[in-house]
Amino acid sequence: MDTLFSNVTAVLMDDADTVLKDAFVLVSQGKIAMVSTARPDGFSGREIDGRGKVLMPGLVNAHTHVPMTLLRGWADGFDLHTWLHEHIFPAEARFDARSVRAGTALGLAEMIAAGVTSFSDMYFFCDEIVEETIAAGLSANITQGLTSFEADFSPETHPGFIKLRQLKERWHGAEGGRIRVDACIHGEYTSPPKLWAAAADYARANGLGMHVHLSETKEEHEGCLCRHGVTPARAFDRFGVWDVRAYAAHCVWITDEDIALLAERGVTAVHNPVSNLKLGSGIARLPAMLAGGMNVALGTDGVASNNSQDLFEEIKLAATLHKGVLNDPKPVTAGEALRMATRNGALAQGRNAGRIAPGCDADLILLDFARPHLTPCHNVLSNLVFSARGSDVVLNMSGGRIIYENGNFLTIDLERVLLEIREYALPRLRAQ
Numbered sequence: 001m002d003t004l005f006s007n008v009t010a011v012l013m014d015d016a017d018t019v020l021k022d023a024f025v026l027v028s029q030g031k032i033a034m035v036s037t038a039r040p041d042g043f044s045g046r047e048i049d050g051r052g053k054v055l056m057p058g059l060v061n062a063h064t065h066v067p068m069t070l071l072r073g074w075a076d077g078f079d080l081h082t083w084l085h086e087h088i089f090p091a092e093a094r095f096d097a098r099s100v101r102a103g104t105a106l107g108l109a110e111m112i113a114a115g116v117t118s119f120s121d122m123y124f125f126c127d128e129i130v131e132e133t134i135a136a137g138l139s140a141n142i143t144q145g146l147t148s149f150e151a152d153f154s155p156e157t158h159p160g161f162i163k164l165r166q167l168k169e170r171w172h173g174a175e176g177g178r179i180r181v182d183a184c185i186h187g188e189y190t191s192p193p194k195l196w197a198a199a200a201d202y203a204r205a206n207g208l209g210m211h212v213h214l215s216e217t218k219e220e221h222e223g224c225l226c227r228h229g230v231t232p233a234r235a236f237d238r239f240g241v242w243d244v245r246a247y248a249a250h251c252v253w254i255t256d257e258d259i260a261l262l263a264e265r266g267v268t269a270v271h272n273p274v275s276n277l278k279l280g281s282g283i284a285r286l287p288a289m290l291a292g293g294m295n296v297a298l299g300t301d302g303v304a305s306n307n308s309q310d311l312f313e314e315i316k317l318a319a320t321l322h323k324g325v326l327n328d329p330k331p332v333t334a335g336e337a338l339r340m341a342t343r344n345g346a347l348a349q350g351r352n353a354g355r356i357a358p359g360c361d362a363d364l365i366l367l368d369f370a371r372p373h374l375t376p377c378h379n380v381l382s383n384l385v386f387s388a389r390g391s392d393v394v395l396n397m398s399g400g401r402i403i404y405e406n407g408n409f410l411t412i413d414l415e416r417v418l419l420e421i422r423e424y425a426l427p428r429l430r431a432q
C-alpha cells in the first residue's frame, strides 16, 4: 500500500539544507516516489497528516555493536584497554546465540524508537543479529570483526574467514538489498598484515565494503608506529584495505597526512563522540576531517561505552563539542551534523538513502514538533540538532514499512524481549 505524508515540514537533507513547508511526500514500493508542495492526483493508500510534525530521513547509526545493549552500565570509569580486557571480554565470553539474539532485539527496539532506520554493526553471532534485524524491518550492514594472533594465519582455515564467507553467501543482498555483509578488520592492533591483505582481497573480489576500528586511542596509534613504522591509516593502505567502500570508526588520533590519504581514498570516518569521551580516548578532529574533504558519519558505538543508542545525542555533541574545543562557534553547522547522521551514513553503507528525494529508499522518521522543548521553532534544523531527542520520534518507516508509531513497536514484541532479557540473558551474564 502506498503512503502519503501530507502537509508536513520536510527536511530534505539536500546540499542546500532545504526545509519544505506544507509538503507532500509519497512513498510507493519502498521508495520515495514524489516530493512536492502539491497534493498528488488520484492518491489511494494511507494518508498521514503531518501538520505540526517534521519529516526527515531516518538516522543511520554507522558504527555500533548492537548486542552490547546487554552490557549497559556494566563497567564505567575505565580506559579502553582495561575496560575491554578486564570487564567486557570476560562478560562477552558468557554470551551465547540466544542471549545475543535477545540483546539484539532490545538494541533494535531502542534504536527504532529513537529514529534509526539503518545501522552498521560489528559483532559475533551474526546470523542471529541478521535474523532479528530482518524481523524488526531495519536495514543493516553486518560485519564480524576479523582478528588473529596466530603466526600461521591462512584465510582458508581461519574461523573468522570461514564465517565471513558463510555470512556473505547466506545474507549479502537479502531483503532486496536491505541486508548487506561487509568485510571487517577489527583493528590494526588485533591482527597481522597478512590478514589485512586477505580481507582486502576478499572484499574487492566480492564487491563488499570494509569496516574497521582506526586510531581510537593514543596507545593504539603510537603502538602501530612502533610495530609498523607508519600510522594505522597508512599501514592499512599498504595492503589495499582502502581499495573498496570503507568506513573507519573513531579516527581520534589520525594525523593531517592520514586525513589527506583517507579523503583521497574515499574512506568514511565514523565519529563516535560519546563513546570516545566516556572511555577517555580523546576527541576526534571533526572540523579538520570535514575541511580535508572526508565523508564523516555518526555512530553511537556499543551501548556498553555510551550508554545509549540515541543518535540525537551524537548529533548535538558533534555540533557543539568542537566549537568548545576550538573556542570558535562556527565549526560543524546544524546542517552538517544532520547530514552526518543521515546521507553521509547511507553513503558509507553504499545505499541510496539518507535524503528525501524521488528514488531514494523510504527510510523516514516523523517528529512531533508541538512539544514544549521544540517550541517555538524559528529554525527547523536548529531545533532538530540542539533541542530534539530520540523520544520525539513518533513514527519510524524503514524501507517504506511503518515499524513504529506513537510509541508502539509494530515488528518487535517488546514484552517478550524484556522477558527473555530478564529470565535468560541477564541470569546467564551474571552467573559466575
Ligand SMILES: [Zn+2]
Pocket: 063, 064, 065, 213, 249, 301, 302
Ligand atoms: Zn566499536
